[in-house]
Amino acid sequence: MRLVTFNLRHGLGRDDRVDRRLLADAVRGLEPDILALQEVDRFQPRSGFADQARICAEAMGAVEYRYVPTVAGWMSVPGLRWRARGEERSPAYGIALASRLPVRAWRRWRLPMASRWVGPVQLGIDEPRAAVAADVETPSGALTVCATHLSSRLGNAWAQLPWLRDALRGAPRPLVLMGDLNLRDEAPITVTGWRSLAVSPTFPVAKPRFQIDHILVDDDGGLRTAGEARAPDTGVSDHRALVIDVALSTG
Template identity: 85%
Template sequence: MWAMRLATFNIQHGLGPDGRCDPERLAEAVRALDPDILAMQEVDRFQPRSGFADQARICAEAMGAVEYRYVPTVAGWMSAPGLRWRARGRERYPAYGIALASRLPVRAWRRWRLPMASRWVGPAQLGVDEPRVAVAADVETPSGGFTVCATHLSSRLGNAWAQLPWLRDALGSAPRPLVLMGDLNLRDGAPATVTGWRPLAAARTFPAAGPRFQIDHILVDDDGAIRVESEARAPGTGVSDHRPLVVDVTLRPRD
């Protein structure tokens, strides 16, 4: 059996309750979680509001990751009008997106851009939604390999309900066991109902100051190969309007 700690954390560009984005405070929050694999959402890269920090790198280094991937959803200054929703080719362009970091070796990486497919129109659907993406890693352990996928679904309810089954289908050929982690913007048991996958962690994560519901999730599609070893936690960190979701698991060796 291989023991590991899984965590997902919407870091809200490292924003603290004092209104500051302190890179050392963000790094310390990740060190305290001590994850083997960490999914991150709302991650800034070279943005003025967060001190031009490369937050994915800060978090990856804080946890001792051997590999990580940053996948931008927005290119451009987050505080500027007329923001362009497209990636650019320069290495140090300002961006905002998601990341996945691992202490374990990764055999392959994949990514997807999620659809904006909602036909529902209502108050929660008003405004411009940002693009959404997912990134997956084929991870190697002494007990065998598995897939872990990180994402951040739309805050527009109709889009989130469309994106989750789309991503489930896109991951259909990925090696199992498969772990999905992220801010899914769907409450409590809804993601398990939509996907048919088993939740590994149940804890209220939002809002951070007094969590009332769970919108951050860790799910698994397997045959019982991944076992939960302790009750999931959603500790306070002093960073973000979300709490991280953390669970310790073991992976059963393949026959």
């Protein structure tokens, strides 16, 4: 079973253009069974009004997927104020999780936001963040997979990750967390106490120097790696995708 996490950067290619066929080919070439996506556009002018979550799900042959908008409205409009919601057919930007395996249940969360004040001056407002989880039926048993994209601002990822770990406490095990966590290298292991399934630098794409895209497992349930982790350059995004094959013990 192949797990993949991929920050799309709204499908931007090397020539600074967005091509939905290139995006589909990139996902198809990764051959994921379960795919976590970040920075996913829906009906945005900058990405040709494409529904990128649907494009990726169809390219991998997913039987189910969920798109979770974190920002509603046109991304290209100067001065756009972040809104943590979006109607079914509205322009949006967010995360997605897709599976080629049947899903018994879906869950989602809005992550805590933060802003920083120095005296009377507000230095920044955090972009809304979310997480989505699927209870997946594999040939060897159940598996919970959660996808997220944590904050890159104000060090807020250090608060969001333990919050999400606690929110997932009641989820069925084994449990995998995938996504762009905006925490470098071993920091997510330190924060959660979980184990990394895939260690490879993922950013920046041309000459990756550090890993901010992660696949973690809560060590309770017999999930093991079945090969070496890879971080291929797909020709899309400023991130490399992170890929790992895993097996679930039946006994």
